[in-house]
Every structure is written in C-alpha cells, then in structure tokens.
Amino acid sequence: MSQDPKLKERLSKLRVKIDALDEKLLALLNERASVAIEVGEAKREGGASFYAPSREDDLVRKLQEKNGGPFPSSAIRPVWKEIMSASLSLESPLRVAYLGPQASFTHQACLKHFGLSALCLPVRTIGEVFDHVEKGKADFGVIPVENTTEGAVSNTLDKFFDAKTKIVGEVMLRISLNLMNKSGERGDIQKIYSHAHALPQCRNWLEAHMPDVPALEAPSTAQAARMAAEDETLAAVAGQLAGELYGLLNVEASIEDNPNNFTRFLVIGKEIPEPGPCNKTSLLFAVKDQAGALYHMLRPFYDNNVNLTKIESRPMRRKAWE
Structure with a gap:
C-alpha cells in the first residue's frame, strides 16, 4: 500500500528531528563519560570505592522526581542503570561472580543490578561465589536467598556463618518459568x-x-x-x-503456580556501603539456650520502632539442636 505523500513528508521531518536529538544525546553521553573517567582518577588517587550504590539510587530517585514526562518514569531506572554501568566500566570495570551458568536467573539478577557493562563471572556453586569475593577474584557476588513460593535458600544463609563478606545490596526478580x-x-x-x-x-x-x-x-x-x-x-x-x-x-509459557513468583537475590562485597535513605540491615546472631533469650534480643527493635521484615532460624551445625 502506497503511503500518503503528506504523511510521508511529515514523518520524514519528525525523523530528522529525532536523528538530531539522538546525536545530541550521544554527544552528552560522551561528555558524561569523560567526566566519569576524571571521577575514576580522583577515586583512585584518594583510595575511594569505585562503586557507590547509594549514590546511584539517589540519582535515579531525583531524576524520577524531576521527570515531567512524557518519558515514563518507570523507564528511567533501566536506562540510567546502563548509562551508569557503562560509565563505571570506564572508571574501573566491575567483576561480579554469580551462580551460573550463563542465562540462569542469578545471571539475570546480576545484569539487572550491575548492567551490561559489568564483567559477570559464572561459577558452579554458591560457595564459590563467596570464595571469589573473599579472595579478590571478584569485586562483588550475586546469590539467591529466598523465593516467594519455596522460601529461603538454606545454602546461602548457612554460608554467612563463616563468611567474611558483607551484604551490600539486593535484587528482586520476577520468575517466569x-x-x-x-x-x-x-x-x-x-x-x-x-x-x-x-x-x-x-x-x-x-x-x-x-x-x-x-x-x-x-x-x-x-x-x-x-x-x-x-x-x-x-x-x-x-x-x-x-x-x-x-x-x-x-x-x-509461564507454568509457575504462583503468578507473583519472585526471587530475592543478595549482592555481597567486602566493604559495607555508605548509608542511604532506603538501606536495609541484616544481622546474624546466636542466643543462649534459656527462657526469654530471643525476647530480650528482639525487644530493642520494638522499643525503637524498628520494623523487622524477616526472621529466619538456622541450625548452628557445631552442636546438635542449636
């Protein structure tokens, strides 16, 4: 079907405008990349951490608040995630270990959190993810911790008993099977x-x-x-x-029994990140085998109006029934 000449002319003019805007966007991205390189040099000289997740979250939140449309606010996070990922790769490429192989759900969580420019390293077991981070083979690791249908991933929780790593972030991923x-x-x-x-x-x-x-x-x-x-x-x-x-x-397609099927993944690293307005804190502790021990441990949270989103009990494995 032949296109109406007036419509063709109008579309042609609009596409010229879009092409010009794309060129401006590209120029601005390269200008931003140049500044990112300078930031990386300053961090390297000052011994500062290259990855600052709280800074990224604040940036995205502010952009969403300032957005007047019609560009959808929901698209700002994934777009800027890739911009920041590419910029960070110019400062210092991130190495991220994850439970592989390629295309696993943990791999998808890794890409969602760190972007396509991160160097994602597949490993065979959850223990190897911890090992890569602790030995400096990776800057961060991504591991599954719980699913809305099946509950906690026990292997992940148990690794924290002896781990030297810290929880530095989390990723929520919709699981469609x-x-x-x-x-x-x-x-x-x-x-x-x-x-x-x-x-x-x-x-x-x-x-x-x-x-x-x-x-x-x-x-x-x-x-x-x-x-x-x-x-x-x-x-x-x-x-x-x-x-x-x-x-x-x-x-x-989509044969999962629960339509709200999500898995939560943890991001682990060596250093505790800078505090931010939306931070969560995870604590690992043991209590004495006596009446009221757990109550006395949890009471301060109530007294200080601190909400607890999850409590998980795990066996100590060093002594039976503890």
Missing part, C-alpha cells in the same frame, strides 16, 4: 529437567498436564536448557533467556 524443548511439541518429551528450586514452583502445572513424565533435578535452569538443546527427548523448565540462548521453543 517456561516448559521448553527443541521442537516445541509436548509429545516429544520423555523427561523434564530443572533446578531443585524451580520444579516445586510449577508442581501443580506439571502434575496436571505432564503426570506421567518424570521431573528430574539439574544443577540450574540454564543447565537444564542446555541439556534439552542436546537431546530431543528432554524438556527444560527455565526462563526465556535460557531458552533463547540454547535455541529452544516454548511448549508452554
């Missing part, structure tokens, strides 16, 4: 693989629609996707990013 294989056909599936925490999150769907197909554990959702890509009889329960990476087709 797809059933995928090479053909996209349900009839080809003889076995289903996924991570031990992912399978229970879609238990009801699998029992209702695939009752005779065994659901087996894989080291991660991304590894399950890789296995399904190598064997036409296998299917994976994984995220969309993993499916795209390994060339899988959706048999059924």
Whole structure:
C-alpha cells in the first residue's frame, strides 16, 4: 500500500528531528563519560570505592522526581542503570561472580543490578561465589536467598556463618518459568529437567498436564536448557533467556503456580556501603539456650520502632539442636 505523500513528508521531518536529538544525546553521553573517567582518577588517587550504590539510587530517585514526562518514569531506572554501568566500566570495570551458568536467573539478577557493562563471572556453586569475593577474584557476588513460593535458600544463609563478606545490596526478580524443548511439541518429551528450586514452583502445572513424565533435578535452569538443546527427548523448565540462548521453543509459557513468583537475590562485597535513605540491615546472631533469650534480643527493635521484615532460624551445625 502506497503511503500518503503528506504523511510521508511529515514523518520524514519528525525523523530528522529525532536523528538530531539522538546525536545530541550521544554527544552528552560522551561528555558524561569523560567526566566519569576524571571521577575514576580522583577515586583512585584518594583510595575511594569505585562503586557507590547509594549514590546511584539517589540519582535515579531525583531524576524520577524531576521527570515531567512524557518519558515514563518507570523507564528511567533501566536506562540510567546502563548509562551508569557503562560509565563505571570506564572508571574501573566491575567483576561480579554469580551462580551460573550463563542465562540462569542469578545471571539475570546480576545484569539487572550491575548492567551490561559489568564483567559477570559464572561459577558452579554458591560457595564459590563467596570464595571469589573473599579472595579478590571478584569485586562483588550475586546469590539467591529466598523465593516467594519455596522460601529461603538454606545454602546461602548457612554460608554467612563463616563468611567474611558483607551484604551490600539486593535484587528482586520476577520468575517466569517456561516448559521448553527443541521442537516445541509436548509429545516429544520423555523427561523434564530443572533446578531443585524451580520444579516445586510449577508442581501443580506439571502434575496436571505432564503426570506421567518424570521431573528430574539439574544443577540450574540454564543447565537444564542446555541439556534439552542436546537431546530431543528432554524438556527444560527455565526462563526465556535460557531458552533463547540454547535455541529452544516454548511448549508452554509461564507454568509457575504462583503468578507473583519472585526471587530475592543478595549482592555481597567486602566493604559495607555508605548509608542511604532506603538501606536495609541484616544481622546474624546466636542466643543462649534459656527462657526469654530471643525476647530480650528482639525487644530493642520494638522499643525503637524498628520494623523487622524477616526472621529466619538456622541450625548452628557445631552442636546438635542449636
């Protein structure tokens, strides 16, 4: 269909305006990058930390408050996240260890928090994430800590007993699980693989629609996707990013039982970050085995009107039942 000449002319003029604005944006981004390099040099000379999450949060919050539209305020954070990530890579590229492999949900949380310019390092276990940070192989680490359906990730919590790292941030990620294989056909599936925490999150769907197909554990959702890509009889329960990476087709999308399925990830580092207006504090403590011990520990929070969002009890493992 031929385009109306007047419409064509109008669109052409508007596109010229957009092209000119894009060139101005590019020039401003490069000007900002030059200043970021100077900031990096100043931090290096003064021994200051390159990464300041509270500064980033304050910047985004102020921009959202000043935004008069029509650019959506909800888009400001992801746009500036990438701008700040790219700028930080010019100051000092961040190395971030995460529970891999590539395209796992922890990888997605890593990208969401640090941006595409960070050097994301996949490792095999949660313990290795802690190890990389403590030994200086990575500046930060990203680890899963709890899910709205399955609760706490015990392995992560237990690592903090002996860890020298600090919690410096958190990431909330919406978890959508797809059933995928090479053909996209349900009839080809003889076995289903996924991570031990992912399978229970879609238990009801699998029992209702695939009752005779065994659901087996894989080291991660991304590894399950890789296995399904190598064997036409296998299917994976994984995220969309993993499916795209390994060339899988959706048999059924969004099979999680809880539509509000979120996983919270922790960001760990060696230094406690500067305080900010939205900081959270996590404490690890033990109490004596006597009446009222927990009450006396928690009473000061009540007295000072400090809200507690979560309390988790874990075994000490050094002595039975403590």
